Amino acid sequence: MTQKTKRVIALVDCNNFFVSCERLLKPELNDKPVCVLSNNDGCVVSRSNEAKRMGVEMGAPYFIAKNQFKKVIFLSGNLSYYCEISKRVMDKLYDYTPDVEIYSIDEAFLDLTGLRKTFNCSYEQIIEKIVSDIKDEIGIDVSIGLSYSKVLAKLANDKAKNLQKIKIDKKTYKIGYRAIEKELKETLISEVWGVGKNTTALLKKHLIQSAWDFVNQNDVWIKKNLGKIGLELKQELLGNSINPVNSTNTAPKSVSRSESFKEFQTDKNYIINELNSHIHKVCKKLRNEGLVTSHIGVMLRTKDFLVFDNKINLINPTNTEFDLIDISKEILDKIFIDGLIYRSVGFYASKLTPQNEQQISLFNSKETLKKQELSKSWDKLEEKFGKGIVKFGKEVNDV
Numbered sequence: 001m002t003q004k005t006k007r008v009i010a011l012v013d014c015n016n017f018f019v020s021c022e023r024l025l026k027p028e029l030n031d032k033p034v035c036v037l038s039n040n041d042g043c044v045v046s047r048s049n050e051a052k053r054m055g056v057e058m059g060a061p062y063f064i065a066k067n068q069f070k071k072v073i074f075l076s077g078n079l080s081y082y083c084e085i086s087k088r089v090m091d092k093l094y095d096y097t098p099d100v101e102i103y104s105i106d107e108a109f110l111d112l113t114g115l116r117k118t119f120n121c122s123y124e125q126i127i128e129k130i131v132s133d134i135k136d137e138i139g140i141d142v143s144i145g146l147s148y149s150k151v152l153a154k155l156a157n158d159k160a161k162n163l164q165k166i167k168i169d170k171k172t173y174k175i176g177y178r179a180i181e182k183e184l185k186e187t188l189i190s191e192v193w194g195v196g197k198n199t200t201a202l203l204k205k206h207l208i209q210s211a212w213d214f215v216n217q218n219d220v221w222i223k224k225n226l227g228k229i230g231l232e233l234k235q236e237l238l239g240n241s242i243n244p245v246n247s248t249n250t251a252p253k254s255v256s257r258s259e260s261f262k263e264f265q266t267d268k269n270y271i272i273n274e275l276n277s278h279i280h281k282v283c284k285k286l287r288n289e290g291l292v293t294s295h296i297g298v299m300l301r302t303k304d305f306l307v308f309d310n311k312i313n314l315i316n317p318t319n320t321e322f323d324l325i326d327i328s329k330e331i332l333d334k335i336f337i338d339g340l341i342y343r344s345v346g347f348y349a350s351k352l353t354p355q356n357e358q359q360i361s362l363f364n365s366k367e368t369l370k371k372q373e374l375s376k377s378w379d380k381l382e383e384k385f386g387k388g389i390v391k392f393g394k395e396v397n398d399v
């Protein structure tokens with residue numbers, strides 16, 4: 001048997017994802033019954049809550065559904081656009097933890113174990129922040145299930161979704177240790193992630209109806225009838241993580257930061273200050289990971305979720321603010337349009353390589369070292385006095 005490990009695992013799932021993406025472009029679709037169709041308009045692949053309540057089934061063939069539900073708006077799908085929104089959501093998740101397993105276009109598992117200390121708040125508060133950040137910055141509604149294994153996190157997510165179906169606005173749902181028994185008693189074994197029709201039929205024969213009935217079977221019986229997978233399922237249902245969150249990329253491919261402004265903004269100076277603060281956070285992360293970047297970008301998001309972005313390759317890979325602030329300002333100048341109202345600014349660094357592989361050019365090595373020393377002493381000051389103790393002003397910029 002695999003060794004038991006206590007983990008805290010979340011499943012993030014975008015609600016009615018394709019419909020939500022369409023609503024980003026066409027807010028007039030909000031509150032209306034909307035369905036998105038598969039390739040060549042074959043069948044329904046995403047439904048708004050309104051369409052669900054009217055009884056449109058997932059997978060319903062379009063030629064039948066369009067006659068049956070005359071008030072529903074059916075839209076052709078646009079997969080490449082949905083992929084782009086999906087990428088934005090998934091990238092955002094890396095702001096909270098590197099342990100992200102992208103499970104499908106609209107679902108990802110996160111291993112949050114230990115992050116309570118990092119964020120100085122409870123796990124519930126962390127997932128609530130993820131929900132509100134993704135809504136504010138990308139405009140997409142997500143639900144998050146929180147528990148101790150992937151199977152329980154998935155179940156918790158289903159519970160949140162079921163509450164939403166009956167119009168209860170609950171975006172997050174936690175299954176804590178004390179709730180496991182009650183939740184499993186209320187869950188049919190067929191509703192558990194990974195339990196298919198054949199397994200359900202087999203278990204039914206042995207009078208096993210609920211997930212709680214299942215975990216109360218002894219290991220010998222489970223192994224004989226369902227094999228190792230059955231034993232693993234039992235452990236996962238009891239809150240012991242057997243299948244870890246599989247984050248494929250150990251070193252980040254890119255680092256990005258963005259945050260919505262407290263209020264919508266037209267003031268460029270305000271935006272530059274926010275941008276500089278993101279640059280600092282990204283650089284700090286790069287220094288902590290021992291990485292340098294040779295490709296950076298700035299993105300501006302308007303009140304109406306239009307995105308303007310621009311990027312640039314760097315000749316000398318770096319991880320210090322002192323190299324990046326002026327260049328980023330130039331990028332911002334290119335994309336900033338006077339008179340538009342903005343909701344957020346973001347900064348990202350990609351093409352990351354280990355710092356020790358960095359080729360220091362003979363001509364600027366002294367200057368580079370000086371900047372790196374300055375950046376490091378900044379990190380030390382923050383460690384001592386807290387974040388935000390040093391801000392980029394004119395004086396610092398002139399170094």
Ligand SMILES: [Mg+2]
Binds near residue numbers: 015106
């Ligand atoms: Mg979904």
